[in-house]
Amino acid sequence: xxxxxxxxxEIPVALLLALSGVFTLVAAIGVVRFRSFFQRMHPPALAFSxxxxxxxxxxxxxxxxxxGALSLHAWLIIIFLSLTVPVTTILLSRTELxxxxxxxxxxMPPPLSASVPxxxxxxxxSPTPR
Amino acid sequence: xxxxxxxxxxxxxxCYITAMALALLRLVRGxxxxxxxxAMDLICxxxxxxxxxxxxxxxxxxxxxxxxxxxxxxxxxSAAMAKFLLRGEVIE
Amino acid sequence: xxxxxxxxxxxxxxLLALWLLLNNASLGLGQWLLGTFLGVLVPLLTQSLRxxxxxxxxxxxxxxxxxxxxxxxxxxxxxVLRGTLATGKRMPRGGFVVVPLDMRDPNGLAVLAAIMCxxxxxxxxxxxxxxxxxxxxxxxxxxxxxEIELIKRRYERPLMEIFE
Numbered sequence: 137x138x139x140x141x142x143x144x145x146e147i148p149v150a151l152l153l154a155l156s157g158v159f160t161l162v163a164a165i166g167v168v169r170f171r172s173f174f175q176r177m178h179p180p181a182l183a184f185s186x187x188x189x190x191x192x193x194x195x196x197x198x199x200x201x202x203x204g205a206l207s208l209h210a211w212l213i214i215i216f217l218s219l220t221v222p223v224t225t226i227l228l229s230r231t232e233l234x235x236x237x238x239x240x241x242x243x244m245p246p247p248l249s250a251s252v253p254x255x256x257x258x259x260x261x262s263p264t265p266r
Numbered sequence: 267x268x269x270x271x272x273x274x275x276x277x278x279x280x281c282y283i284t285a286m287a288l289a290l291l292r293l294v295r296g297x298x299x300x301x302x303x304x305a306m307d308l309i310c311x312x313x314x315x316x317x318x319x320x321x322x323x324x325x326x327x328x329x330x331x332x333x334x335x336x337x338x339x340x341x342x343x344s345a346a347m348a349k350f351l352l353r354g355e356v357i358e
Numbered sequence: 359x360x361x362x363x364x365x366x367x368x369x370x371x372x373l374l375a376l377w378l379l380l381n382n383a384s385l386g387l388g389q390w391l392l393g394t395f396l397g398v399l400v401p402l403l404t405q406s407l408r409x410x411x412x413x414x415x416x417x418x419x420x421x422x423x424x425x426x427x428x429x430x431x432x433x434x435x436x437x438v439l440r441g442t443l444a445t446g447k448r449m450p451r452g453g454f455v456v457v458p459l460d461m462r463d464p465n466g467l468a469v470l471a472a473i474m475c476x477x478x479x480x481x482x483x484x485x486x487x488x489x490x491x492x493x494x495x496x497x498x499x500x501x502x503x504x505e506i507e508l509i510k511r512r513y514e515r516p517l518m519e520i521f522e
Contacts, residue, residue: 140268150274153319157281159439160312164285166442167292167308173300174481175452176292178497179442180308181478183285186435188311191318195330198322209330209382213318216334217311220341222475222482224307227348229483229495232300234352245454248486248493327382 145201149194156190159183172243173232177225184221189214267323275323279316286312303347310340365405368414370397412465416520423516427473430512434479441498450498454483457492457506461514464489466521473513480509 159182166179192210199207236244286309293305314337321329346356364370377393378385414420441450461467467489474482479497486492496505 141271146268146271149322150271153274153278153322156315157278159435160285160315161281161288162439162442164288164308164312166438167305168288169442172452173298173304174483174495175450175497176301177304177481177495178438178452178478180304180311181476182435182438182442183308183311183315185431185476185478187315189431191315195318195322199327202325207327207382208379209327210318212376212379213314213330213333213337215376215379216337218472218476220337220345222472224341224344224348225475226471226482227345227352228300228304228307229481231303231348231352232298233483235298235300245456245493248456248484248491 141198141201145197149198152190152194152197156187156194159187159190163187174229177229177232181221181225184217188217271322275319278319282312282316282319299351300348303344303351306347307340307344310336310344314340364398364401366401366408366412368412369401373397373400410464413521419516419519423513423520426512426516427477431477434477438478438497452495452497453499453502455494455496455499455502455506457494457509459490459492459514460510461518461522462489463518463521466517469521470513470517474509 163179163181163183166182167176170176170179192214195210196207199209233244237247289305289308289312293302293309296302296305314333317329317333317336321327321333350356374390374393374397377396378389381389444450459467461470467485471482474480474494481495482492483495484493494509499505
């Protein structure tokens with residue numbers, strides 16, 4: 137039987153967990169509720185940043201108190217998320233821009249480099265319509 | 267497991283499941299393909315968070331590996347799908 | 359010799375730290391050796407994949423930027439939370455802003471992209487081909503000029519100090 141943890145560990149862990157639950161729920165509500173795609177892209181960032189941080193902190197606290205030694209294993213989740221989330225977000229927003237411009241949506245802003253001639257080192261993944 | 271922590275975990279799990287259901291709604295309904303990719307990405311992240319909370323619930327650090335795997339698969343699949351929508355092929 | 363062995367010393371250190379984290383910092387000699395081995399080998403093998411060498415200076419500015427981003431993430435989380443739950447007139451109106459850039463270094467721009475995407479409420483949408491301007495979608499856009507000023511002062515200037 138594992139002895140219960142002291143109260144000063146359990147209260148922060150419980151608070152952090154509840155906080156991450158609320159933020160994730162709001163992120164999902166935002167995904168369902170907003171009308172434009174770009175507006176919908178913002179709320180999931182709540183789940184990717186703050187919720188993940190809270191859960192990670194909670195598990196670091198909990199396992200450190202349980203094992204009696206610093207358990208930093210969960211940091212990997214934060215590091216990993218902060219590396220991968222920008223890639224997905226940028227790809228998705230460029231996809232949306234590209235497809236909406238191609239279908240001639242007037243709400244989309246004009247391409248930034250329309251008047252700029254293609255330079256030699258220009259990458260070929262620019263979302264300018266072809 | 268004390269009652270305080272247990273009820274906090276139950277509350278968090280309830281929030282996560284509701285959030286997942288809402289994201290699933292967007293996945294089914296979502297007018298464009300990008301919406302579906304976004305919802306899928308969110309669902310994968312919530313699955314990862316659920317695994318991290320389960321690690322606390324069952325006091326087992328083994329769940330971390332599963333959480334990392336879920337998040338890696340989520341990242342790879344959404345990046346590949348977004349790339350496919352952008353260019354029509356995944357690897358050029 | 360040292361430069362050939364360690365083309366990117368920071369990357370080597372980061373890989374070693376990541377390996378130790380993955381093993382929950384079990385401080386056995388074997389894990390240290392394996393981590394060091396990875397830290398030496400991976401930068402050598404991926405050298406041709408990194409187009410421009412990273413010049414990293416002023417760690418204090420980097421630390422301050424790191425703290426600033428952490429603080430901003432929390433502030434913006436709160437704002438996006440409120441904006442998501444708002445109804446009626448207080449619904450957030452998103453919009454695009456075009457930020458003119460002074461920074462040209464690709465590594466610095468990559469870090470700026472990561473910052474913009476990790477912070478909820480801003481999404482990096484497009485970069486001009488000549489890296490002179492940036493299209494950002496803001497969650498709640500009141501005063502476009504102030505937001506542009508903020509992005510340039512808070513993130514771009516420290517990044518220019520660090521990477522250029």
